[in-house]
């Protein structure tokens with residue numbers, strides 16, 4: 001074997017060992033940042049090392065400082081694991097090293113992106129001619145979609161933002177629900193749109209359709225964007241799309257949906273009702289690295305009118321446009337980027353339609369088991385209506401909830417983050433990993449009970 005093959009072999013062995021450790025290792029990292037810096041050594045070596053030695057040092061020194069994010073018992077934030085086919089495909093992506101800017105230059109990636117895009121639109125119940133851009137995550141997918149929206153509503157008012165910029169143009173009004181994800185605010189900041197106008201949400205975080213309608217009909221008509229949400233990070237709740245999209249349409253607004261993890265409800269007949277009406281929007285952002293469980297980093301920016309996203313993100317020269325949906329780089333902010341579509345294709349090809357449905361159903365079933373298990377603990381209560389993959393629980397007082405969370409993390413069986421929701425501290429469980437089993441849920445509930453008992 002040459003030096004490269006030896007390094008790849010070394011990486012393979014470390015990867016397999018890491019994956020095999022997931023079922024039983026503690027979920028939180030054991031080492032601190034300083035520990036890892038010491039183990040790696042902070043001095044830049046004066047000369048070269050063999051690739052295999054470098055890989056071995058990296059894996060050995062970092063291992064104690066790795067958090068078991070891909071564990072079936074990681075329930076913090078909204079974190080997917082890695083479907084085996086997608087993980088293996090991701091290794092090929094690095095080996096192939098395709099630059100996926102232009103259709104014609106990597107025919108393989110283009111073909112895979114086209115097929116994966118078509119499958120995604122089908123599974124998510126979105127209009128089949130929409131453009132599907134492969135971004136780094138949902139933040140950039142929201143940014144991409146909102147850029148298309150901003151440019152479109154300004155164009156309708158006779159303002160060309162691509163040519164003339166924002167200064168001096170008509171102000172764009174952005175209306176969001178009070179409980180939208182902060183990634184939306186970040187995207188609006190990147191776009192020079194400032195802070196949005198908020199509309200009240202109900203106790204599950206769903207935007208109130210009546211309040212949205214009143215906000216949209218008040219004052220004079222302006223270029224307007226409405227941002228809705230499929231899947232609240234605390235409650236998992238979905239905005240009422242039918243009424244809100246109708247109100248937005250009457251105001252001639254661009255309607256965008258942030259469905260980072262929740263849009264996938266559409267892929268399951270048992271949960272698709274949650275997304276009813278959602279396909280009537282103009283754009284949708286979702287992640288592939290959450291519910292679909294492909295490796296980081298992969299989000300999806302879906303825009304109904306491909307020419308709208310091309311106008312915002314594409315190159316202007318008509319001669320560059322070779323396809324009615326444009327080139328891959330016309331649908332995302334970057335030029336050079338890795339072949340993200342390969343991993344999405346691999347996950348979808350491996351799961352098939354029924355596998356995606358089963359995945360969504362399984363995550364929801366585990367969330368329901370968590371809710372039932374927590375409700376049975378005397379001092380605990382489930383605070384949200386568990387409609388999808390998210391569960392929020394309280395343990396009496398805020399102090400007590402934080403105490404239980406601290407003990408749970410010390411125990412190490414699972415990783416669950418705390419949050420503040422509806423004015424109180426909560427234990428926030430997000431079931432997003434394909435590999436979570438009933439046994440993982442049982443072991444985690446046992447750990448929560450231990451944390452409550454203080455033993």
Ligand SMILES: *Cc1c(COP(=O)(O)O)cnc(C)c1O
Pocket residue numbers: 078136137138139140181183184231232233258259260261287299
């Ligand atoms: C995770 C999440 C985002 C941000 O996604 P990234 O992939 O982390 O950029 C946006 N919106 C919602 C609802 C999310 O759950």
